[in-house]
Amino acid sequence: MAGYLIGFLVLAAGLAALTSMQRARRSRDAAADKAHSRPIYHGLNAAIWTGVPAFVFLIVWLMGQNSIINSLVLASFPGADALSGAEKSLLISEIRQVAAGNIFKEPTPEILAAVDHLKSLQSIAVWMMVAVVAAAASIGAFFGYRVIESRFRARHSVERSVTWFMMFSSLVAILTTGGIVASLLYEALQFFARVPVTEFLFGLRWEPQIALRPDQVAGLGAFGMVPVLFGTFAISALAMAVSVPVGILSAVYLTEYAGERFRAVVKPLLEILAGIPTVVYGFFAVLTVAPIVRSLGLSLGLEAAPNSALAAGGVMGVMLIPFISSLSDDAFAAVPRAMRDGSYALGATKGETIRKVLLPAALPGIVGGVLLALSRAVGETMIVVMAAGLIARMTVNPFEAVTTVTVQIVTLLIGDSEFDNPKTLAAFALGLVLFLITLGLNLIALRTVRKYREKY
Amino acid sequence: MAAQAITGHVDWKSDAMQARRRARYAADRRLQIYGMVAIFFALGFLAILVGTLSFTGYRAFVQTTATVEIDLSQADIDRGDLMGANWRNIVRDALRQQVGDIPRSDQRDYFNIFTSSAPFLVRDKVIADPDLLDGTARFSIPLSDPLDQLAKGQINPDLPENQRRVNDRQIEYFNQLQAKGLIAQPFNWGLFFNADSRFPELAGLAGAISGSFWALLVCFVISFPVGIAAAIYLEEFAPKNRLTDIIEININNLAAVPSVVFGLLGLAVFLGWFGLPRSAPLVGGMCLALMTLPTLIIVTRASLKSVPSSIREAALGIGASKHEAILHHILPLSMPTIMTGTIIGLAQALGETAPLLLVGMNAFITSPPAGIFEASTALPTQIYIWADSPERGFVARTSAAILVLLAFLVVMNAIAIFLRQRFERRW
Amino acid sequence: MNMLTDAAVEQKLHSTSNEAAIKMRGKDVTVHYNGKQALFGVNLDVPEQQVTALIGPSGCGKSTFLRSLNRMNDTIEGCRVGGEITLDGDDVYDPRIDVVELRARVGMVFQKPNPFPKSIYENVAYGPRIHGIARNKSELDQIVESSLEKAALWSEVKDRLNEPGTGLSGGQQQRLCIARAIAVSPEVILMDEPCSALDPIATAKVEELIDELRENYTIVIVTHSMQQAARVSQRTAMFHLGYLVEEGATDKMFTNPDDKRTQDYITGRFG
Known part of the structure; x- marks a missing residue:
């Protein structure tokens, strides 16, 4: 229905624009003095009046409709007041399932009554929506049409609307961040109402599956995130151990040693590594890298899990190579030529110039890049979801499996889940931690890089 | 020798000095070799990755x-x-x-x-x-x-x-x-025209490809106008004050927020608060749009900035309004760069998996979605589902799906590169 | 073409070698940048322990010639040097010549002061370290101190050797760069408009320093300031459009030049 309505609005706006342009032309021709705006602006103005308020109204309606209907249905459901939040949402989803025709067990008469209620509410809602949106569009069109006369400043009006749209657009970024913070905080606070914060921050055991039984939710230390965080940083450290040396050395070679043609070929090839989706890396890690790493670990006489930290971290490291390499590349390129000249003029070799002059001079830029890469490693999801473990363990053996924050978020939330069990909420608490860690790393990194840019 | 140095005479030809210089050159060569090794490690990994996937994947065709x-x-x-x-x-x-x-x-x-x-x-x-x-x-x-x-x-x-x-x-x-x-x-035409199935011999990508298409469409419809509008506002209209500073920092930071967090946002806000349908390309596309937006804004601002101010002044000079100058002159001139950035942003969004998993686009659906409200999978989530399936046949299917995904990415990037080289102006 | 005939060259060479030993000699030096010729058959001798000034309008090839003396042109892609340049009779472009050694013996100071983003001490110690000139810390300290002293900077910085070299004033930075060059005990110091980025007071200090350094080092200085060339140099070479127009004792060049172009340039008619 909403799709048709949007189509209707587009048509109505177009129609309003055309008729308004006609009218504007007529009034321009009739008037003695010069018209302020071209007819097209009058048309656009009418179209905006017709379409935009009605469209905004439609969106708001659609977003609010379900929750209002839900509460109306619940209010008329006998005995619903006594139910808890979880039971309410369960009940609602059952009613909606039945209404949609998916019947798994014979519904009770109360439910059937509620289904009828729901269906009647829904049809009322749809027709009300259509009526209201059509009314909004007509009123808008009427106003847009009526204001037309040769002295009306339609261009200003249109430009004002466009400016408003642009201002709103630039606020979307803020709204997104706001939405992230609000949703994470809201769900995390609900989680902390069930599991103490200290438990979560300092607990050494992470066993969320136990929480399926309500009597074991809290107090058992099953939601201590320390081992999860440990695993995250263990895998990130392994990834950095691969990507930092390889990334910096390849940047050194490409900027200082390689010829023009070699660089022109190899640099885009390296960039390909950054363009490969992470799910592909994850599959490759499972398919190829993990078995090799495992047999390596076993041959060293170590305990080796099939989904070792090393396999996940190593593959993640390769993914980050182009990232570090291109940021180091920028950092080297930003070091002024005079530094190189100064060093060569003293009789330094290329290697000495790189190690003793360029590297220290470019260090802030490189450090910024490494921090950004670290933030990526911490937040990287698919590789670890597919190639790292599920069990939270603190081990320094890179051949054993560890789990990460992102793995836990995904495994806790995959599949249908309700919003009020601690398992689900724990994922949001972890998400909050992840957001704060990456935010901190990003801010430090961006500041370092910017400071460094100012220096030269 | 130090005494010589201070008085200004060093015997550069002495054996010790020559040996030292040889060692220094050797160190230089070593650094060069390390650099080569690093590059060949990275490229070798790329070759093995593509090789393995092609080798395991071609049979599924x-x-x-x-x-x-x-x-x-x-x-x-x-x-x-x-x-x-x-x-x-x-x-x-x-x-x-x-x-x-x-x-x-x-x-x-x-x-x-x-x-x-x-x-x-x-x-x-x-x-x-x-x-x-x-x-x-x-x-x-x-x-x-x-x-x-x-x-x-x-x-x-x-x-x-x-x-x-x-x-x-x-x-x-x-x-x-x-x-x-x-x-x-x-x-195996079924690989492209069948939807998902429990049986590897029947499983295909039709559902995933159309799911990805709908999600990318939503992503484009939202992020393209909003991104350009935001970029124009910030670049041309916004006063320089605290608020715009915050927006600026915020955009840079959003570009580096982990994708899984956008999934959490989608799950809590779009599904939980707004009650939008689970597993729908609409929700997945909205998450992807929010992720693509910062990149798009940054690219658009850079390309607007690169248009010389003389063009703006010329338009204003003959009486165009500021809006008209931007709409008629500056925006068309920076469009090739914006399109290139958009395509690259969409290519990134196409490969994005984690947020789609969280909003449920990993459902098992046996028919392709007919619109943005119907439950479906997407290419990357389909790869994830198949990679998780125990049947042997899905290994080859997964690799084949990856090859299909990579082919889409290659085509999109090729278009972007073509646009850049054909239409982009350097001022 | 060059105003000097071969016979005149021979004569000149003869006369200069009577006055002082020749440290560096350029014979028929040509330089191409990516196929474009920048220098045409330059013949110039650099006498030992004197200051030779290279003058001429911008783009005349004087800096190009200077940079080919210690093969700094090698670091520019697409640059090709022809002819012969010798240091103490050895061809510096001979493949057997070690460019690292050459640059240690022929130091260079640049137009804009370019201290490394390190401490003052580290800036000066950099050269001796990489060449292994000092055997221990105290020797290195001595070299740093004596170099800074010779560069007339010691008294100003001796209490803050660990502060970054980039924190010094422009004139101090340039003297730091001179000290850095001196620290590897070069025989020749090339200076590429060393005062162009400095204020008059700092310039005076550096000029004074150049005059003092002449006692121990051979100095070649590129300058666009006639007064500076007259003040600090003993010999002057005039370049124009890639050709060496005239060279000779500074006194003579500034009072009674042979070439019309030199006269025009010195009197300020072009440049």
């Missing part, structure tokens, strides 16, 4: 099938109720006729050679073309996954029977069918 003739005119089918006919028995009878007598004990093994959905395939074909009922028709029935693997040489028939997934009788019947020339390996 063909599918082993058996061509079976079924005389439908003899079968007991009510033309008014095609769905109600006993297709299972019809197909089984036909299959049985392909080989000689089968002992009852062997029947189960024999039927397992073919995909268990064979009756539905025949039924759907007949429903699509009821004229088939008039006589004998040929149907191409895919073999089940283990036999497909056998035909592709992935299962070694010389292994002891209990170590392989096809037993001796199945191999024997398979050889009989092959001897009769019934077995073929045509191109």
